[in-house]
Amino acid sequence: MKTDCIFSASISPYIDDELSAEDTERLRLHLKTCSACRNQLRVLSAMEVQLAAMPPITPSPDFDRTFWQKIDALEEKRRQPAWKQWLNGDRLREWRPALAAAAGVLILCGTFLFTQRPSETGFSADEIVMSQNLELLTDYEIVRHLDFLEQWMDFSENDATDA
Numbered sequence: 001m002k003t004d005c006i007f008s009a010s011i012s013p014y015i016d017d018e019l020s021a022e023d024t025e026r027l028r029l030h031l032k033t034c035s036a037c038r039n040q041l042r043v044l045s046a047m048e049v050q051l052a053a054m055p056p057i058t059p060s061p062d063f064d065r066t067f068w069q070k071i072d073a074l075e076e077k078r079r080q081p082a083w084k085q086w087l088n089g090d091r092l093r094e095w096r097p098a099l100a101a102a103a104g105v106l107i108l109c110g111t112f113l114f115t116q117r118p119s120e121t122g123f124s125a126d127e128i129v130m131s132q133n134l135e136l137l138t139d140y141e142i143v144r145h146l147d148f149l150e151q152w153m154d155f156s157e158n159d160a161t162d163a
């Protein structure tokens with residue numbers, strides 16, 4: 001838009017009537033000889049006319065109502081307890097493999113406890129030792145079922161990416 005002409009910067013103030021009488025006169029004389037500045041004056045003037053013709057922006061009649069509705073909705077969301085926000089957020093998705101693994105461990109523990117039925121004659125020595133070392137044995141079961149766990153985690157990871 002601007003030319004290399006030193007009068008180029010004066011054209012916009014000239015349109016806005018911001019130049020001194022002296023500078024205005026000087027520019028008018030210059031415009032008679034400089035086609036680049038004449039061209040710039042024409043383009044800038046046309047732009048000013050178009051801008052002036054643009055209707056002023058008025059908000060829709062129900063702007064006030066919808067604006068406060070949106071504010072209320074935001075406030076409502078903020079008032080939700082942290083755990084609810086967490087559940088609704090993406091972080092749950094990130095944690096799904098870990099949650100699935102935890103669920104797998106719980107299932108393994110449950111299965112292990114369920115299959116350890118006391119014998120008809122009461123608890124055997126093995127079972128007493130077993131109950132004392134339940135945690136260790138559960139860990140052992142998990143190690144034994146590691147393949148199953150890995151499959152479970154792969155499955156839930158695929159599930160998470162598919163979702």
Ligand SMILES: [Zn+2]
Pocket residue numbers: 005006007008030034035036037
């Ligand atoms: Zn010029």
